[in-house]
Amino acid sequence: MSALLEVKDLVVKYGAIEALHGISLTVNQGEIVSLIGSNGAGKTTTLRAISGIRRAASGSIVFNGADISRQAAHAIVRSGLVQSPEGRGVFPNMTVAENLDLGAFIRNDHAEIAKDLERALGLFPRLRERMGQMAGTLSGGEQQMLAMARAMLTKPRLLLLDEPSLGLAPQIVQTIFKIIREINASGTTILLVEQNARMALQVSHRAYVLETGKIVNQGDAKELASSDVVRKAYLGH
Amino acid sequence: MKTLAQHQQDVPGKVATRWDVMLLPWVACIVVALVVHFASPVLVNEYWQNVLRRVGVFVIAAVSLNIVNGYAGQFSMGHAGFMAVGAYVAGATTYYGSLLLHGSVNDPNFYYQGIGLMLGGIGLGCVVAAIAGYLVGLPSLRLRGDYLAIVTLGFGEIIRVMLELTKGQLDNAAAVKDAGAKLLIHLNGPSGFFGIPSYANLFWIFLFVSVTCLIAYRIKYSSTGRALLSIREDEIAARSMGVDLTKYKVRAFVLAAALGGVAGGLYSHIGANPSPTDAGFQRSFDVILLVVLGGLGSISGSVLAAIVLILLPEVLREAQQYRLIIFALLLIIMMIVRPKGLFGVKEIWELDWFTGWFSGKRRERKAGAK
Ligand SMILES: Nc1ncnc2c1ncn2[C@@H]1O[C@H](COP(=O)(O)OP(=O)(O)OP(=O)(O)O)[C@@H](O)[C@H]1O
Ligand SMILES: [Mg+2]
Numbered sequence: 001m002s003a004l005l006e007v008k009d010l011v012v013k014y015g016a017i018e019a020l021h022g023i024s025l026t027v028n029q030g031e032i033v034s035l036i037g038s039n040g041a042g043k044t045t046t047l048r049a050i051s052g053i054r055r056a057a058s059g060s061i062v063f064n065g066a067d068i069s070r071q072a073a074h075a076i077v078r079s080g081l082v083q084s085p086e087g088r089g090v091f092p093n094m095t096v097a098e099n100l101d102l103g104a105f106i107r108n109d110h111a112e113i114a115k116d117l118e119r120a121l122g123l124f125p126r127l128r129e130r131m132g133q134m135a136g137t138l139s140g141g142e143q144q145m146l147a148m149a150r151a152m153l154t155k156p157r158l159l160l161l162d163e164p165s166l167g168l169a170p171q172i173v174q175t176i177f178k179i180i181r182e183i184n185a186s187g188t189t190i191l192l193v194e195q196n197a198r199m200a201l202q203v204s205h206r207a208y209v210l211e212t213g214k215i216v217n218q219g220d221a222k223e224l225a226s227s228d229v230v231r232k233a234y235l236g237h
Numbered sequence: 238m239k240t241l242a243q244h245q246q247d248v249p250g251k252v253a254t255r256w257d258v259m260l261l262p263w264v265a266c267i268v269v270a271l272v273v274h275f276a277s278p279v280l281v282n283e284y285w286q287n288v289l290r291r292v293g294v295f296v297i298a299a300v301s302l303n304i305v306n307g308y309a310g311q312f313s314m315g316h317a318g319f320m321a322v323g324a325y326v327a328g329a330t331t332y333y334g335s336l337l338l339h340g341s342v343n344d345p346n347f348y349y350q351g352i353g354l355m356l357g358g359i360g361l362g363c364v365v366a367a368i369a370g371y372l373v374g375l376p377s378l379r380l381r382g383d384y385l386a387i388v389t390l391g392f393g394e395i396i397r398v399m400l401e402l403t404k405g406q407l408d409n410a411a412a413v414k415d416a417g418a419k420l421l422i423h424l425n426g427p428s429g430f431f432g433i434p435s436y437a438n439l440f441w442i443f444l445f446v447s448v449t450c451l452i453a454y455r456i457k458y459s460s461t462g463r464a465l466l467s468i469r470e471d472e473i474a475a476r477s478m479g480v481d482l483t484k485y486k487v488r489a490f491v492l493a494a495a496l497g498g499v500a501g502g503l504y505s506h507i508g509a510n511p512s513p514t515d516a517g518f519q520r521s522f523d524v525i526l527l528v529v530l531g532g533l534g535s536i537s538g539s540v541l542a543a544i545v546l547i548l549l550p551e552v553l554r555e556a557q558q559y560r561l562i563i564f565a566l567l568l569i570i571m572m573i574v575r576p577k578g579l580f581g582v583k584e585i586w587e588l589d590w591f592t593g594w595f596s597g598k599r600r601e602r603k604a605g606a607k
Contacts, residue, residue: 053473077479089474091467093582102467105460106479154478 003062004029004158004189005050005081010059012042012049019045021213022059027158027191032184034192034200034221036234037210043193046210047160050191051083052076064157078106082156084147084164092136096127099135099146103153113153119186120149123179141172148179158189165196177203197234201225209234262451270444277439285551286439290507292547293442294500297449299527299539301496304453306525307534307582308462309489310469312386315373316497316524318393321400321516322369323362323498325424328433328505330358332406333413333420335434340410343434355436359445359502363495370494374487393521400513401427429512430505437506445503449496453536456492465489466534466582530571532578537585542578 005027012020020042027033035043048054050061052073061069068076091099100120104113121128124145130138135146144164151159164180165173177199184190194200201207201221209217209230217230224230277286302316334354335342343351373392377385403424407413416423424430456462464485467475476482505511514520527546531538553563571579585591 051477053476072481073476074479074481077477082479083477085474085477089471089477091470091474093470094466098463102463102475102478102480105464105467150478 002029003027004064005191006060006062007046007050008060008062010046010049010061011057012045012054013057018057019213020049023210023213023215025208025215025218027189030184030187030189031205032180032190032192032203034194034204034207035210036194036197036200036207038233039195040212041210042213043210044162047083047162047191047193051081051160053083077154080155080157081160082151082154082158083160083162084151085162090135090138090143090146090150092134094135095132096135096138096146097131099150100127100153103150105154107153107155112155116153116155120152123152123182124149141168144168144172144176148176148183152183152188156188158191159183160191160193162193163195164192165194165199173199197230198225201230263448266444266447266451269447270440270442273443274438274440287507288548288551290437290439290442291509292544293439293446294504294507295524295527295547296446296540296543297500297503298497298524299531299543300449300453300536301493301500302524303493303528303531303534303536303539304456304465304496305489305493306528307532307539308457308465308469309486310465310533311377311486311489312382313389313490313493314386314518314521314525315389315391315393316493317518317520318389318396318516319366319369319494319497320501320504320520320524321393321396321511321513322366323359323501324505324511324515325400325430325501326362326365326498327355327358327502328430328511329420329424330361331355331436331506332430332433334358336407336410336413342432351434352436352441355434355441355502355506359499359506362502363498366498366501367491367495370491370497371487373494374490377490378483378486390518390521393516393518397513397516400424400516406430406432427513429510429515431510433505433510435506435508437503442503442507445499449499450536450540452492452496457534457536461485461488469534526568530568530578532575532580532582534582535578535580535584538578538580541580541585 003026007023007025009022009024010020011018011022023046025033025035035046037043045054049056052068052071052075056069059069060067063076063079063081066079068079068081091102094102100117104116107113126142127145127149130142135143138146148161148164161180164176168176173196180190180192181203192200192204201224204221206219207221207224208215209224217224217227225235277289281289298316298320302313305311305313331351331354332342335344335347335351338350339347373389377388380388403422403426405423406425407416407420407423413420464475464480467478467480468482468485472482501511504515527542528539530546531540531542549564549567553559580588
């Protein structure tokens, strides 16, 4: 396996406050890697730094062989690294169709886009019924589906997902994780941030545990799920 | 079920590749201009024709400002500044150009050359305003909300003060030749530039009106339009779709400024002497009002608001002393009843009641046929 994303000694600051104290992580081609940790641990911050929305104070971020830590966010998207933003980040006053259209903003291969849309709508049949509805009026779960479908249309090599299960009913959470697996099976590498450690560890190949800006544990997802420390702190038993 | 490609075809104004589809709208613009030009004298007297020209200028002003304030959601308060740049550049080109080439201004024997000067001047004003838009837009991008409003407001005021400081207008060919490049400082200070022939008849005004609307429409439903609307909705989400914020915000500023410059260029050719106050915040505010009332992002909204708000004071002139009160009341009612403006971000033909009305008619007709 080859490394698609390699983060080394990443430090991110908000003003004087250091949110990440030099973390390192690797995501290999074809994997699902999850990043778990409690509130305020720095998970979102990590994703933001990787996708270029927040500048790193120091450290390197190598994606697909190139250092992207100084690149603009839109250029990073074009190189195939896409983040589905936290809090869903759909465009509320646009229709579902328009949101999906923006997912394909950087692409010109119309025939392929149409195929990808079919695939995305196959995974989220609910969206198909609501193409003309304003995204802001969708339910929370539907908005999450839209955000993921939209990110799929960008056709990323690496997809960053920030808490896709946040605030969703258990039934829909199951669906979302099933779809994460399917997206991965079709060739997209995934870095997943989750509060729901149980589900995240179930679908992932490997995982990192983040605590107040430091990686405190890492390894095979199944092994982590059965380790005492993780079970006590994140699985609650 | 529709594919995305089909959805894109559904989007009106999606740039077509067939030449007739590309050409037809532009031909339609000329037709519109001709119709207005020849119908108006039959229908209304000269006074109302002049009002109509003013309406046209403000339609262009509102539709162009809508690109920045509406589509992109960046609150610019300096649109009058760009309009004044266009007005003075175009006005001075016609006036000094006539003096230089013909020795006098507004000579009937020089009419067609004069029209040529006006069009050249409007083009030049458009370019200069666009450059100003670029210079203001670029540093303003780091600013949001109030701060952007203040910077753009400042721009308009700087233009106003600079115009006030200019020297007296020259009135003969020899003086114009002597002045050379120094003509730029002879814009007649606080009293405003006068004597510009009113070459912009209803044909020219409505040609530019319809072309501006067509351009604004094409932009709105192009990928640029989508990018701008996404920026307005959520900048972070827009970035994660690969939208280059800087590029598109600057593009919006430049387009709006360029078309604002055109509005100004026409303004100085309808018998309205451009003066420094035309660059000031009062005028910017007038245009903002049109855009906000029409609905931020709605082209048809801006057009309708411009028509109504320019015509209203004229219609209410009869009830002179109550004019301002009625005007203010209408505005207040409007903001209560429709806080998102007349049409919101939509166009009139996208509104439910409008499409419902039409499909209802169609259904009736179908039923009648059976
Ligand atoms: N814009 C900001 N300005 C200042 N501090 C911030 C900012 N964003 C995040 N922080 C701080 O950085 C730390 C990490 O935040 P982050 O959002 O990365 O946490 P998280 O792991 O995603 O938490 P959660 O699970 O609650 O989403 C927190 O202490 C937070 O308060
Ligand atoms: Mg978070």
